[in-house]
Amino acid sequence: MASGVIAVVDYGMGNLRSVQQALARVAKGGDVVVTSKASVISRAERVVFPGQGAMPDCMRELDARGLRDAVLEAAKNKPFLGICIGQQMLFEYSEEGGVPGLGIFPGRVRRFPVEKMRGGDGVRLKVPHMGWNRVVQARLHPLWNGIDDGARFYFVHSYYADPADFSTVAGVTDYGLPFPSATARDNIFAIQCHPEKSAQTGLAFLSNFICWSP
């Protein structure tokens, strides 16, 4: 299963070492390559699309490296995993900087309404949403195999995806409001949290991705 190359798309935004090392840990002989070459992405068996920093910068750098088409192509036909800003970039538009995304999923990326957010105890919630929160599985999916419904993953973000098509929601997390922490369709899975930083739960999730045949 994991014979081919797993390409981690590097468009110059932040450090991909953690993603690479966590994938390498579960890849069982698969070759994990951090790359900014369209040709490597095109030949890869599966593609991981991470993201860090601000979405306008991420979109700009993706285009500056000429990787948009390779990413769009990969998202059409191979196992494709978006992580964090890599989930947000799959949507049509982000309130962060008011930029368009790749438009693979219909919907927008919105900022947490920090002034309105209160926890169950009435105490104000902080933004960024930082730490371990529950992901409630909205439906069955091979990437949830062996992972408890409501298992905690590590999050750090100030914006969240708000899909126009609810059939794409694969997981929901509550932080002042319920937001879709995982979205999926066909060969694409995208997750707001950081599986590479989510201890055993995260490694199990990445292992599911490595073995996934959509």
Place this chain on the structure above:
Amino acid sequence: MGLAKRVIPCLDVTAGRVVKGTNFINLRDAGDPVEIARRYDEQGADELVFLDITASSDRRDIILHIVEACASQVFIPLTVGGGVRSANDVRRLLNAGADKVSMNTAAINNPDLVAETSAKVGNQCIVVAIDAKLTKPGRWTVYTHGGRTPTGIDAIEWARKAQTLGAGEILLTSMDCDGTRNGFDLKLTRAVSDALDIPVIASGGVGSLEHLAEGVIEGRADAVLAASIFHLGEYTVGQAKTHMQRRGIEVRL
């Protein structure tokens, strides 16, 4: 049910070893950093903080190797601080595998560094560490250089400014409490946490599991940091979380 309060063991590292001092002096050797990091991960630590307190500059790169080794074995967030002076220091630590970099003295001396690095790598990667000391009732002053130099700057004002500059989190240490094992400065923690939109990590003074719970309940900290109670094997991280849960705090177990 939502976001869990975090329990963060802190490893003070010098010349490749973990040490723990009292009130910023009297260092005791507590072991190999990577081995300790792995143990805390197994116990359920939510994150780890490495503070490099190496004095001599020629041995400072040792921390990079420790971060690399740790990041390849432990898959939880790792914050590294101590002696970070430039955007280049930030970049090197992130490249070595740190998820967040903490700045203290450099942030005070050069606030633009916070703005510049935050704009570049995102505020989720930038932690501003504040060492504060009570100077009169309800007022705390920021100290730099490992707690040796008073700045005259008000801790709450500085925390607000750090947030505006682009810090994603504040690591708040009470110098009065650090090493005493008498508990956090809860008034300081509460004052800073209430003043900010970003998360606050309470640090300094933990001597019992109840102190951790107090930091969250009374101090309103988003995360609690401790060193010696874990290093010396008194308590595991798991015991800390079980206690906090009994006190009604949501934790990751």
